[in-house]
Amino acid sequence: MCIEVNRVSKQYTLWKIKGWTRRERQVIEAVKDVSFRVEPGRALALIGPNGAGKSTMIKLLCGILSPTQGSIRVLEMDPFKDRSRLAYRISSVFGQRSQLWYHLPPIDTFQLLGRIYDIDRVELKKRMKELIELFDLSSFLYQPVRKLSLGQRMRCEIAAALIHKPKILFLDEPTIGLDVVARSTVIDILRDLNRHRNVTIILTSHDTGDIERICEDVIVLNEGKIVLESKIREMRKNFFHSKIIEIEFAEQPNDLNLLPGVRVFDQNGPVVKLEVDLKTCDVNEVVSRIVACNAVRDITIQDPPLESIIQHIYLSGYSAEREAGQNAQIDG
Amino acid sequence: MLKSMDKYMAAAALSAKNYLAYTSEVIFRSGFLVVILFVFVNLWTVTYSRSGAGVIAGFDLRQMLRYLVFTESIVISRPRVHQKVEEDIRTGAVSYTLARPYNYLLFQLSVSFGERMVRFMCTLLVGYAVMTIMIGPYIPGLSALPFLAVTVALAMLADLIGMIAVGLLAFWVEDVSPFFLVYSRLQMLLGGMIIPITLFPSFLRRLSEWLPFRFMVYAPARLFVDFDLNRAWGVAVGQILVCLLLFLIGMSVYRMGVKRLDVNGG
Numbered sequence: 390m391c392i393e394v395n396r397v398s399k400q401y402t403l404w405k406i407k408g409w410t411r412r413e414r415q416v417i418e419a420v421k422d423v424s425f426r427v428e429p430g431r432a433l434a435l436i437g438p439n440g441a442g443k444s445t446m447i448k449l450l451c452g453i454l455s456p457t458q459g460s461i462r463v464l465e466m467d468p469f470k471d472r473s474r475l476a477y478r479i480s481s482v483f484g485q486r487s488q489l490w491y492h493l494p495p496i497d498t499f500q501l502l503g504r505i506y507d508i509d510r511v512e513l514k515k516r517m518k519e520l521i522e523l524f525d526l527s528s529f530l531y532q533p534v535r536k537l538s539l540g541q542r543m544r545c546e547i548a549a550a551l552i553h554k555p556k557i558l559f560l561d562e563p564t565i566g567l568d569v570v571a572r573s574t575v576i577d578i579l580r581d582l583n584r585h586r587n588v589t590i591i592l593t594s595h596d597t598g599d600i601e602r603i604c605e606d607v608i609v610l611n612e613g614k615i616v617l618e619s620k621i622r623e624m625r626k627n628f629f630h631s632k633i634i635e636i637e638f639a640e641q642p643n644d645l646n647l648l649p650g651v652r653v654f655d656q657n658g659p660v661v662k663l664e665v666d667l668k669t670c671d672v673n674e675v676v677s678r679i680v681a682c683n684a685v686r687d688i689t690i691q692d693p694p695l696e697s698i699i700q701h702i703y704l705s706g707y708s709a710e711r712e713a714g715q716n717a718q719i720d721g
Numbered sequence: 722m723l724k725s726m727d728k729y730m731a732a733a734a735l736s737a738k739n740y741l742a743y744t745s746e747v748i749f750r751s752g753f754l755v756v757i758l759f760v761f762v763n764l765w766t767v768t769y770s771r772s773g774a775g776v777i778a779g780f781d782l783r784q785m786l787r788y789l790v791f792t793e794s795i796v797i798s799r800p801r802v803h804q805k806v807e808e809d810i811r812t813g814a815v816s817y818t819l820a821r822p823y824n825y826l827l828f829q830l831s832v833s834f835g836e837r838m839v840r841f842m843c844t845l846l847v848g849y850a851v852m853t854i855m856i857g858p859y860i861p862g863l864s865a866l867p868f869l870a871v872t873v874a875l876a877m878l879a880d881l882i883g884m885i886a887v888g889l890l891a892f893w894v895e896d897v898s899p900f901f902l903v904y905s906r907l908q909m910l911l912g913g914m915i916i917p918i919t920l921f922p923s924f925l926r927r928l929s930e931w932l933p934f935r936f937m938v939y940a941p942a943r944l945f946v947d948f949d950l951n952r953a954w955g956v957a958v959g960q961i962l963v964c965l966l967l968f969l970i971g972m973s974v975y976r977m978g979v980k981r982l983d984v985n986g987g
Binding site for chain 2: 448451452453454472473479481486490497500504505506533
């Protein structure tokens with residue numbers, strides 16, 4: 390087993406300042422009685438709204454934090470106690486925290502990381518060559534990081550995280566702030582790493598689209614608890630019943646000519662948000678009808694926000710415990 | 722041991738290279754040294770001529786000015802590592818370094834040391850040029866050079882460890898700048914940055930002998946102007962002990978801080 394999490398809880402202490410001098414201790418339970426397992430080579434997504442406990446879970450798995458209760462095994466090690474040993478076998482990319490040296494070209498960071506992970510010089514050279522080809526970095530390898538685009542920088546970040554051939558890659562919001570093209574490139578690379586190079590991926594993201602393209606399994610967290618543990622395709626089948634279409638009309642629309650199963654979700658002048666029930670009608674048909682009757686400036690199609698999916702999970706009475714028992718195993 | 726230090730040496734070298742990107746800041750800082758030297762050259766010239774003494778506290782005028790060039794170069798070259806550590810703690814970045822196979826304190830020390838070496842070389846070069854124009858050239862004996870290099874490096878390491886330890890206080894306080902102010906002023910006064918310790922009244926001299934600051938500024942500067950092999954060995958041994966002591970203090974503070982990190986959620 391690659392990762393085993395057994396009834397883990399994590400509590401934090403916060404001090405609230407009340408008045409001029411009074412401080413009040415507040416205990417926050419960021420993760421509550423969470424259990425799951427991950428087989429080697431799988432790609433698991435941890436999703437949930439802000440404050441759901443995703444980042445805390447990643448920190449617990451990396452050994453940055455220790456669980457208040459329960460036990461964690463990562464590659465047969467206790468991540469908190471064996472942190473230094475485990476560091477050589479796992480890697481992490483935290484979307485908003487760079488490990489690249491800002492004024493220097495990425496190749497310098499790669500070489501430093503090679504020394505940090507005690508990689509033999511010949512092996513490092515070979516490894517860098519592989520990563521440069523895989524991530525297509527050669528055109529900007531010698532440019533200072535500050536001059537790279539966000540997408541190029543993220544490719545370098547992920548390449549840097551792989552320099553020591555980790556067995557598990559933890560990614561916390563790796564596509565945050567990226568444009569559509571850069572996001573797509575990063576997703577393709579991550580999928581390739583997982584499918585063809587057998588790197589186990591644990592990913593957190595707010596974006597359900599990213600998750601669907603990379604991961605096979607998903608755990609939905611809310612308020613520190615697992616509310617759903619499932620295969621991505623099952624989750625799509627059971628809970629992704631709708632799409633949100635945001636349309637910016639050239640002028641106030643007269644007749645939206647809506648099909649059954651489509652409702653106006655929000656309207657602000659010429660910008661209209663529609664919710665389309667995918668069981669009743671097809672998104673393409675809805676868009677075609679609207680475009681045929683109105684002048685449209687812009688259209689975007691999105692998945693419903695995670696909050697509404699979670700709400701749907703609760704409303705449908707679906708929960709991890711009911712679906713798979715206390716200690717479900719994600720096993721392909 | 723050497724193998725495990727390899728990563729820290731690589732970090733120091735990369736940091737030195739990274740700092741070369743800040744050439745304008747280096748030039749500005751070095752320019753500031755020219756102003757300081759101009760003021761102090763005039764001040765000490767008047768002091769020596771008014772007192773009528775050729776030697777004050779073991780230093781003649783030229784030695785005093787060389788001493789000043791050296792101490793100012795050491796102090797001005799100081800990077801803001803305490804602020805970096807404080808920021809790492811405040812933003813939570815320090816928690817992510819726990820998942821990397823290095824010692825945070827040693828890593829910060831290496832990075833700041835690499836940066837400081839570049840700064841020191843630049844300021845010393847400017848200071849040396851100003852000194853040569855004002856009072857003529859000075860070349861320490863060839864045999865003194867290795868000792869000077871080692872004692873300067875150890876002085877900087879001791880100072881940087883002290884600064885990192887101050888930065889680590891951010892685990893408990895919101896702002897470490899008051900603590901750094903006290904640290905830097907103590908170093909300025911009791912470390913002999915402006916006035917050599919031999920000029921102090923006896924009680925202050927005795928006090929400074931018990932504190933680590935003289936190993937950070939006065940001791941290597943004194944060797945620069947008046948090299949003595951026996952004293953050089955004594956200084957180097959003292960500096961190593963100070964470094965070890967400060968490192969142990971720094972590591973204890975860090976370990977206590979990391980425990981808080983776990984309690985407060987990273």
